[in-house]
Amino acid sequence: MMPxxxxxxxxxxxxxxxxxxxxxxxTLFRISQTLDDLxxxxxxxxxxxxxSAFWQALIELPANPFYRQHELYLRPLMAAxxxxxxxxxxxxxxxxxxxxxxxxxxxxxxxxxxxxxAYLVGGxxxxxxxxxxxxxxxxxxxxxxxxxDLKEGAHS
Numbered sequence: 001m002m003p004x005x006x007x008x009x010x011x012x013x014x015x016x017x018x019x020x021x022x023x024x025x026x027t028l029f030r031i032s033q034t035l036d037d038l039x040x041x042x043x044x045x046x047x048x049x050x051x052s053a054f055w056q057a058l059i060e061l062p063a064n065p066f067y068r069q070h071e072l073y074l075r076p077l078m079a080a081x082x083x084x085x086x087x088x089x090x091x092x093x094x095x096x097x098x099x100x101x102x103x104x105x106x107x108x109x110x111x112x113x114x115x116x117x118a119y120l121v122g123g124x125x126x127x128x129x130x131x132x133x134x135x136x137x138x139x140x141x142x143x144x145x146x147x148x149d150l151k152e153g154a155h156s
Contacts, residue, residue, distance in 0.1 A: 010137055014114065014130050018121040020066035025114055027064065028078070031057050032085070032110055039089060070120050077116055081109040092150065104146045111138040 007026070015021040034053035037043040061067055067074060084106040092103035114134050119127035 011114075014118055014134050014137075016118075016121050016126070018066065020064055021117050021121050024061070024064045024066045024074075025117060027056050027061050028110060028113065031061070036085075066117075066120075073116070073120065074113065077113050081113055084109040097147075100147060100150055101143065104141075104143050108139060111135055114138065 007029075008022070011022045011025055015025070031053050034045065034049060037045055038050070088103040088107035091099040091106070094100070111134060115127060115131045118130040118134060122130070
């Protein structure tokens with residue numbers, strides 16, 4: 001999940017200004033983008049970037065107060081998102097048009113974690129209100145653009 005220029009402002013609104021929740025999401029995004037770059041091998045990563053991602057995964061994320069408070073709720077969501085992404089890589093590489101469509105659906109499941117963070121900071125009504133906006137914000141790529149990028153070998 002690549003950061004967008006308005007990501008900080010968007011998360012500020014979606015997560016009701018809860019700084020620990022915002023930092024949790026941003027840390028998760030940085031870790032996941034580094035993992036994606038490592039697996040796709042489409043972007044040269046410096047040793048510093050790789051070590052930083054491990055630092056964030058092993059030190060920063062587990063120490064985040066929002067994560068610590070909600071770990072039992074968030075960890076299974078993170079595990080599901082990671083497995084969905086792993087499956088999306090295999091499906092994407094299969095060459096099957098149907099599997100690549102499935103990959104498109106599965107590849108950005110960290111968005112569901114953000115929706116659940118909205119629930120944790122604002123309750124069910126807030127999640128219901130913010131959920132569609134969160135999904136629209138993070139799922140900006142269209143299926144046709146994604147499939148075209150796969151054909152061109154430009155997908156990351």
